[in-house]
Amino acid sequence: MQHSEQAPSPLALLETMMLIRAYEEALVGIAAGGSAPGTCTSVGQEAAAAGVVRALTPRDRILTNHRSAGHLLARGADPGRMIAEVLGKRTGYCKGKSGSLHISAAELGVVLTSTIVGGELSLAPGVALARTMTPGDDGIVAAFFGDGAACEGVFHESLNLAVVWKLPILYVCENNEWQAFVHRRETMPMAHVRDWAAAHGLVAETVDGNDAEAVHAAAARLAARIRATGEPAFLETLTYRTRGHYEPDDQFYVDPAELAAWQARDPIELLANRLRADGRLDDARLAQIRARVRALIDEAVAFANASPYPDTAELFTDVYA
Amino acid sequence: MPVITVNGTISQAIAEEMRRDPSVLMFGEGVATKRRELVAEFGAARVRNTPLAEGIIAGTAVGAAASGLRPIVDLLFAPFLCFAMDEIVNSAGKLRYMSGGQFKFPLVVLAMSGAGWTVGAQHNHNVEAWFVHSPGLKVVMPSSAADFKGLLKAAIRDDNPVLFFMDLALGYQSGEVPAAEHLVPLGRAATLRAGRDVTLVSYAKTVHYCVAAADTLAGQGISAEVIDLRSLKPLDEAAILASVRRTGRVVVVHEASRLCGVGAEVAALVAEHAFDALQAPVRRLTGPDTPAPSSWPLEQAFVPQADAIVAAARELVGARAYA
Numbered sequence: 043m044q045h046s047e048q049a050p051s052p053l054a055l056l057e058t059m060m061l062i063r064a065y066e067e068a069l070v071g072i073a074a075g076g077s078a079p080g081t082c083t084s085v086g087q088e089a090a091a092a093g094v095v096r097a098l099t100p101r102d103r104i105l106t107n108h109r110s111a112g113h114l115l116a117r118g119a120d121p122g123r124m125i126a127e128v129l130g131k132r133t134g135y136c137k138g139k140s141g142s143l144h145i146s147a148a149e150l151g152v153v154l155t156s157t158i159v160g161g162e163l164s165l166a167p168g169v170a171l172a173r174t175m176t177p178g179d180d181g182i183v184a185a186f187f188g189d190g191a192a193c194e195g196v197f198h199e200s201l202n203l204a205v206v207w208k209l210p211i212l213y214v215c216e217n218n219e220w221q222a223f224v225h226r227r228e229t230m231p232m233a234h235v236r237d238w239a240a241a242h243g244l245v246a247e248t249v250d251g252n253d254a255e256a257v258h259a260a261a262a263r264l265a266a267r268i269r270a271t272g273e274p275a276f277l278e279t280l281t282y283r284t285r286g287h288y289e290p291d292d293q294f295y296v297d298p299a300e301l302a303a304w305q306a307r308d309p310i311e312l313l314a315n316r317l318r319a320d321g322r323l324d325d326a327r328l329a330q331i332r333a334r335v336r337a338l339i340d341e342a343v344a345f346a347n348a349s350p351y352p353d354t355a356e357l358f359t360d361v362y363a
Numbered sequence: 364m365p366v367i368t369v370n371g372t373i374s375q376a377i378a379e380e381m382r383r384d385p386s387v388l389m390f391g392e393g394v395a396t397k398r399r400e401l402v403a404e405f406g407a408a409r410v411r412n413t414p415l416a417e418g419i420i421a422g423t424a425v426g427a428a429a430s431g432l433r434p435i436v437d438l439l440f441a442p443f444l445c446f447a448m449d450e451i452v453n454s455a456g457k458l459r460y461m462s463g464g465q466f467k468f469p470l471v472v473l474a475m476s477g478a479g480w481t482v483g484a485q486h487n488h489n490v491e492a493w494f495v496h497s498p499g500l501k502v503v504m505p506s507s508a509a510d511f512k513g514l515l516k517a518a519i520r521d522d523n524p525v526l527f528f529m530d531l532a533l534g535y536q537s538g539e540v541p542a543a544e545h546l547v548p549l550g551r552a553a554t555l556r557a558g559r560d561v562t563l564v565s566y567a568k569t570v571h572y573c574v575a576a577a578d579t580l581a582g583q584g585i586s587a588e589v590i591d592l593r594s595l596k597p598l599d600e601a602a603i604l605a606s607v608r609r610t611g612r613v614v615v616v617h618e619a620s621r622l623c624g625v626g627a628e629v630a631a632l633v634a635e636h637a638f639d640a641l642q643a644p645v646r647r648l649t650g651p652d653t654p655a656p657s658s659w660p661l662e663q664a665f666v667p668q669a670d671a672i673v674a675a676a677r678e679l680v681g682a683r684a685y686a
């Protein structure tokens with residue numbers, strides 16, 4: 043996928059979201075078959091990944107967490123190598139040693155994925171510090187995390203250090219209202235993490251997390267600000283986790299009315315309908331995108347299935363440098 | 364050879380490595396305040412004070428290490444490492460492996476512990492075995508001024524995360540340190556005394572008690588070999604086994620508590636690989652399974668002393684020496 047500092051076309055945002063959706067639907071199928079343990083999907087949250095990642099430059103770095111497929115795919119990751127990783131195959135991005143939850147891809151600038159909730163928040167300042175100490179490097183660091191991670195102490199430690207050391211970090215909190223099996227309203231006194239971030243002295247904004255164009259605009263504006271000032275900023279995408287915490291999860295604990303209300307604001311349909319309404323998208327074009335995405339995912343699954351498992355000697359490699 | 368304090372050699376090692384490699388930097392609570400000479404020479408960007416938050420100090424070191432820097436972080440007292448366990452154990456120790464080798468984590472964590480300051484258990488807790496048990500980390504705990512310098516320089520140059528434990532009773536002890544460039548490789552034990560009858564294996568301050576015990580034993584006709592492990596991970600298994608094969612007896616001595624301590628690993632190693640050479644059971648002399656007390660006599664009673672080492676060695680050798 044192309045990266046540019048100009049706004050991507052809305053069709054590109056749409057296609058990115060459709061690719062993420064198709065990838066995760068394929069994973070859901072694989073998980074239902076008993077493979078891919080622990081897979082967490084971002085169904086319903088794709089606008090954050092598409093909007094933020096497409097606002098970054100190739101020089102920027104991404105840190106992410108257990109719900110990372112969208113961030114990787116939006117960055118241009120090969121879905122074949124991702125599924126291979128999920129299946130524990132040798133051709134995966136991490137040689138099968140990560141599984142679905144911790145895929146990193148240094149070659150794409152997707153560094154240090156942690157499934158310790160808040161782990162990426164603890165690592166982000168160091169990645170940003172290294173960039174500030176490299177002459178001529180104007181890259182920023184985008185750190186993706188959830189509303190649950192904001193309840194970890196290290197969230198506050200990370201933001202505080204980024205402010206006092208002036209580190210170029212875009213904190214992206216995907217507030218999807220769920221923290222595994224606990225609703226956000228049970229764990230926080232206010233609806234938005236933004237209030238906590240603002241208290242640490244960051245420029246902190248919320249955005250409609252299901253509107254990819256709005257997310258993109260906000261992320262691009264904040265990224266430009268970070269690049270100009272060197273100071274961190276915070277963006278909270280207000281969204282909803284419409285599938286379970288992981289696969290399988292029958293969501294018996296979810297209020298059906300709340301879920302239905304958010305499903306009615308599906309980020310892919312929202313953008314597709316807007317583009318259709320003003321004549322930028324028609325059925326033929328949509329079918330074309332859908333077919334392209336389908337073919338990519340079919341090819342990815344075939345590649346992953348055909349890939350070999352690692353040799354058991356791999357058990358002992360990569361422990362030390 | 365110049366004689367320098369342990370604390371002096373630590374400062375020398377850091378300054379020399381910062382001079383040699385511009386990617387080395389140091390931060391922690393009060394680092395820039397206390398190490399003004401480093402700030403003056405290398406600038407505020409490379410020598411930093413931090414907020415009082417061990418988790419983010421360690422995490423920042425891990426992120427920086429993965430991104431091409433070589434951070435040294437001072438986390439002060441070993442019990443404070445509890446606030447940095449995720450960053451050290453789950454990130455520094457695992458993310459190289461979990462990423463299939465995409466990243467390396469050249470960083471050094473400094474922490475003090477041990478009896479000597481009578482300040483109590485939340486500053487004095489020898490936790491080195493926790494990190495020996497964690498994959499992907501290296502663990503060092505020297506006993507002499509020269510080794511403090513040589514091992515710290517080697518740790519800074521190592522491409523892996525190194526926990527560098529400083530026995531606080533040793534900070535003001537002096538020793539001869541080579542004036543020229545001095546590096547001590549990680550993973551290699553030192554034989555401080557050669558002996559025939561019994562091997563005393565130790566690290567940190569109790570090494571000095573083992574040496575004193577060996578002197579006493581020599582006067583009693585017992586020849587004790589003293590091995591200073593220096594590195595706990597990698598552990599110099601070959602040196603331990605070779606010595607025990609020569610002497611047939613071993614006393615393992617450390618200040619940390621006995622259960623699942625480094626001494627347990629040494630004892631198991633000897634039982635697995637040198638059982639045929641043993642003429643007596645392996646003995647361990649360690650701190651008790653209690654928090655470290657503050658009161659001076661209690662704090663000293665916590666630590667295995669030279670007379671106890673002498674008694675243990677005599678017991679093992681006894682059958683032959685007094686036959």
Ligand SMILES: Cc1ncc(C[n+]2csc(CCOP(=O)(O)OP(=O)(O)O)c2C)c(N)n1
Nearest residue numbers: 109157158159188189190191218220221222
């Ligand atoms: C330190 C830690 N505690 C608990 C977990 C188990 N866990 C994994 S994801 C998750 C929920 C995280 O919620 P949030 O940060 O909002 O992210 P989301 O899953 O909603 O994307 C929990 C509790 C974990 N992985 N790490």
Ligand SMILES: [Mg+2]
Nearest residue numbers: 188189218220
């Ligand atoms: Mg959440």
